[in-house]
Amino acid sequence: MAGRARTVGGARLPAGESRVGRVVETTVERIVPGGAGLAFAEGRTIFVDLAAPGDRVRVRIDREQGRTGFGSILEILEPSPVRVEPPHPAFIRCGGADFQHLTYDGQLEAKVGIIEDCLRRIGRIDPPGPISIIPSPQEWNYRARVEWQHDAQAGRLGYFEANSRTVCDVRHCPMSVPELNDLLADLRRRLEAGELPADVKEFHAASGDGAIALSPPLNPEQVTELERVIAGERYRFDAETFFQVNPFVLDSLVQEALRFTGAAAGQDENVDRAGRARGLAVDLFCGVGLFTVPLARRYRRVIGIESDRGAAAFASRNLEEADQRYARVETARVDEWLRARAGRLAPAAFVLLDPPRTGIDRATIAGLLRLRAPRLTYVSCDPATLARDLRGLLDGGYRLDAVVALDLFPQTHHVEVVAHLLREEDAVDAA
Secondary structure (H helix, E strand, O other): OOOOEEEEOOEEEEOOOOOOOOEEEEEOOEEOOOOOEEEEEOOEEEEEEOOOOOOEEEEEEEEEEOOEEEEEEEEEEEOOOOEOOOOOOHHHHOOOOOOOOEOHHHHHHHHHHHHHHHHHHOOOOOOOOOOEEEOOOOOOOOEOEEEEEEEOOOOEEEEEOOOOOOEEEOOOOOOEOHHHHHHHHHHHHHHHOOOOOOOOOEEEEEEOOOOEEEEOOOOOOOOOEEEEEEOOEEEEEEOOOOOOOOHHHHHHHHHHHOOOOOHHHOOOOOEOOOOOEEEEEEEEOOOOOOOHHHHHOOEEEEEEEEOOHHHHHHHHHHHHHOOOOOEEEEEOOHHHHHHHHHHHHOOOOEEEEOOOOOOOOHHHHHHHHHHOOOEEEEEEOOHHHHHHHHHHHHHOOEEEEEEEEEOOOOOOOOOEEEEEEEEHHHHHHHO
């Protein structure tokens, strides 16, 4: 009833009174998707920024949304066992290192919890078993691809601040590989000398095996094309095309993503002389061919689909240089390609997809179901959109067979997930 007072946490508060600005004491229970800590106080859920599970804290409520509060820590009354002093606090807001206040084991545990939370809460899916996570050999200095923002008027070069278009000036990035920090130092010298072009608002930089590339290049002699060897395969790419940021985990990512592929996995006993299964493998959102090239060594027929023309051109070239002439790359939007081709190509022997963070839409899910692959592997950098999309695939006749996480993004709440699915009718036949 309007205006009626109620007792909450020992204090009588008028119904509907805003709690913004109030200070409460609470204990953080766990880390949730997005990286915040989950806590409860005064009968409400509170998401606490930069928290660690087990922290006993005094929190100021900064904003409200319905009966949910969003707060920041004023004082740590009793620290969590996994809390540490952040070694680079400036990069919490500026470089995205929002997990650096956790021990590395604490980060990994939190990421597994985030995946499980998304599966259960968003996808209504029980994990098929304990979720393992493969750590990064490099906890810092692992990023081999960056985007630097340039604000010529303010004389700044660095990253956007969190939830802002303000450029945070960066002189050294603890998350980037050393060679990119050397390049950043060179750009800063140019900035301070007034030599950076004012009309360039963003620089893309990447590191390969023994070289770095910058786009747009500032010198005619600068390298524009890179190469990197991953799991024994050679890939060419440039600073503009997508390539995973953490090369130190990519061998493990390829191995895990292709765990249930080809004749060696028992999918197809009908193999050619090279030991490749004769069925069709489809690699959707294939980029420069990270998975397409090794798939071509496991299947006689492989099609990679990529909408970005530059990435698709590199993928075709990488296949050609690997002497995989039975594989091809088609430049197309995945949803449109599936709508036009899925029915005619079914059944595919294996399908792999590695979409952007936003995941896939219902039309793409429908197309995947029309391919009728007995095995489907979904590689995702966002557990929330993965869980949403898995729900559609499970409703269409798949079963979640295994989930493995890989820490491609240490010091952040982001995590890479590989989900392996088995079509139910094939699971029954195998049984």
